[in-house]
Amino acid sequence: NLAKHAWDDRHHVQMARTAALVYTRSASRSRMARWRERRLMKRLPAVRDAVVLTSTGFDTFVEESSPLRGPLEGAYELRVMLANPVGEALRRRADSLPPDITVLSLQTEIEASIAFLANLRKRGTKVALKFYDQMPFWKVAVLGDHAWVQFCHPGFPVSEQPEYVFALHEDNPRQGLFVPFYVHALERWNEPAHPEYDFDRNELVYRDAAGNEAARAPL
Numbered sequence: 557n558l559a560k561h562a563w564d565d566r567h568h569v570q571m572a573r574t575a576a577l578v579y580t581r582s583a584s585r586s587r588m589a590r591w592r593e594r595r596l597m598k599r600l601p602a603v604r605d606a607v608v609l610t611s612t613g614f615d616t617f618v619e620e621s622s623p624l625r626g627p628l629e630g631a632y633e634l635r636v637m638l639a640n641p642v643g644e645a646l647r648r649r650a651d652s653l654p655p656d657i658t659v660l661s662l663q664t665e666i667e668a669s670i671a672f673l674a675n676l677r678k679r680g681t682k683v684a685l686k687f688y689d690q691m692p693f694w695k696v697a698v699l700g701d702h703a704w705v706q707f708c709h710p711g712f713p714v715s716e717q718p719e720y721v722f723a724l725h726e727d728n729p730r731q732g733l734f735v736p737f738y739v740h741a742l743e744r745w746n747e748p749a750h751p752e753y754d755f756d757r758n759e760l761v762y763r764d765a766a767g768n769e770a771a772r773a774p775l
Contacts, residue, residue, distance in 0.1 A: 575732055575733055576724070576725055577732075578721050579593065580719065600627060600702065602630065603627045603630060603631045604700065605631060606698060606700075607696070607698045607742065607745065608628075608634070608696070609695065609697075610638065610695045611714060612669060614665035614666075614668055615714065616697060617673065618672055624697055629676065634676065634683045634684070636685045637688055638669060638685065638687055638688075639662070639666065641775070642775070646689075657713065674755050683755070684752065686745065686753065687751055687753065687760065688750050691708075692708040694708060694737070695707075698741055701734070702722070702724075703722045703734050751763075753775065759772045
């Protein structure tokens with residue numbers, strides 16, 4: 557029995573290494589999970605740039621219990637994509653969630669995230685914010701060579717979903733799931749259909765495929 561357990565454990569560790577999975581937690585966030593989470597964050601090097609693709613961003617930027625808030629505050633450059641607060645997709649998302657979560661509550665969370673990012677921008681962080689108008693599918697936060705991933709399950713808040721952390725294999729970048737999720741976030745960011753937010757004028761800036769400004773609209 558000991559030999560079988562040792563073999564199974566070794567096999568599971570090898571599978572996790574192949575997938576580049578370095579941490580996972582269930583939605584309950586037990587005491588042991590929080591301890592492992594803190595250990596992981598302490599081992600992370602200083603984050604220079606980050607890419608965050610999420611719905612409202614509240615549990616990432618605003619909540620004090622967020623493990624990513626500290627590293628994001630210390631980053632040099634942030635690229636963030638949030639759900640359009642006046643888009644149809646946000647209404648569909650609210651309709652699929654429990655009754656206590658409404659369009660107004662989601663808009664309030666987005667407003668708080670914008671205020672957090674605006675404050676970082678005033679402190680010297682290079683911040684770019686875009687909005688998308690599709691139902692969220694993945695929540696992806698890439699900080700340096702680590703990617704935090706959660707599935708946006710229809711009908712359930714993202715905070716209730718398991719979380720997975722994938723790390724870049726420096727010796728073999730093609731191995732593991734870090735690169736696919738990082739590329740997914742970058743591809744969504746580079747899609748020209750998503751308007752960029754002008755913090756100074758509180759406007760949405762629409763650009764053409766060449767990156768030239770095509771139109772503006774107040775948020």
